[in-house]
Amino acid sequence: MWTSTDLIWLKESYPGLKEKSDKELEGRLSFRMLRLDNQYIVNPSLDQIQRTSVSDYLYFCDTYRIRIKWEDRNAYYSASYETGGRLEATAKRLNKRTIDMHQYPDGGLCLASPMDLYDAFLTGFQLPVYIEDFLIPYLFAQSYYAKKQVWLWGDLDHGIWGLLEWLGRRKHTSEFDLTSTFHFLKSYSKAGKINEILYTRCRNHKPCPCGSGKKTKECHPDIQSAIARLRSGLSSKIIELTRD
Template sequence: MSYGLSYEVKQILDSQPRLIMVENDIEWIIQGVYKYSLDYDGHIAQGERNIKLIVQKNFPNSIPKFYVSDYPEHIEHIYQDGNVCLATIGEMIYFLNENPSLIAFIKKFVNAFIYTLDWFEKYNTYPFGDRKHGYKGLLDYYLNDLKLTKDQYKKMVIMIYEDKYRGHIPCLCGSGKKLRDCHGKYMLPIIKNASYKNEFITEAYMILTKDGKNVSRKSSE
């Protein structure tokens, strides 16, 4: 464990006395009761959740896995085993490349999901708008946030899969900029990291084969 990650884990455990950490050769497992008080636009969610966060020892070169128990049967974005679909692989990779911090990851993705879960239990709606489920929800990030068409997303996937990234070529989005000055900032962290690349390609397979069943507990197109 690097000093920075070790310090962050200690901070988490110090601030959450009902969490424990179990270590093995490849990962740290942080689990137990997570106490939260989260404020979004003046709306406060408070409570406790039984959670598990699995952090690979090569973090931030791999994406943590988050599990939660005791959730509503009909809420989406949770796998059968309780593993939460926090966001798209591409979004989390880009975030970790810019913010290689476990605490920042928890604040950005874990706390946002816990707030969503709390809100959903109370109001049976989603506080930030309900992103689409299954492969459509995953694809939306690339279409809306990265401003790509589906065909451009396919080109992005092929370029990453076949290691054909070249920073000097025109960007696949048609902006007229060089790839390195445009969408290359999203692609390069994936290409340079075998773990990221594997997760990205796995997600791309689900998206391009419309395999929504692997992404949400109740698949819907």
């Protein structure tokens, strides 16, 4: 949950977003975001804006109506919703599904992979980190997509295949990466399905195990690496859980 310090920061930084109850914030979230030297900066200074070259210029000022809500007091982080209908309007204009706009079926915003969110808030929730490291970059990407139809930071699939894509794209994997991915695989699917995935002989030229009918390299090219990492990196005790 957010603290009194979080709420003081919110009032100073984003006054349009207000506390509606002890577990809900709602209102207008106005932000500025800039790409500078291949980095993305929330609420940049005038000096930073002036330093940006024309070739690398990417700057958005935008406002969204947002609700941030704790659905579960035991969760590590809150859920967010766009309540002004902008994402729905963009999806309709571009003939996209809700899930294509990185929203869950209930309208919640898919801000990042659950592993990234879990890692960020494992030791405690911080509202400034949630808003400026996750929510605003998500909205910035939505603003860009509405104009260019391109996702700035790539596009992960949803469900178990997105979890595996996330793991497969990492340059280096830690034990935390492996165990957190496995944890969310278990929450997303039945043990039998996980067992089937972990022991799939996945090859780039073979049909993708997601069932699309496409070759793996044309559908989910990163999952081959992810499956190999899970099989070799997880302890036998964890692997044994998939056989229950």
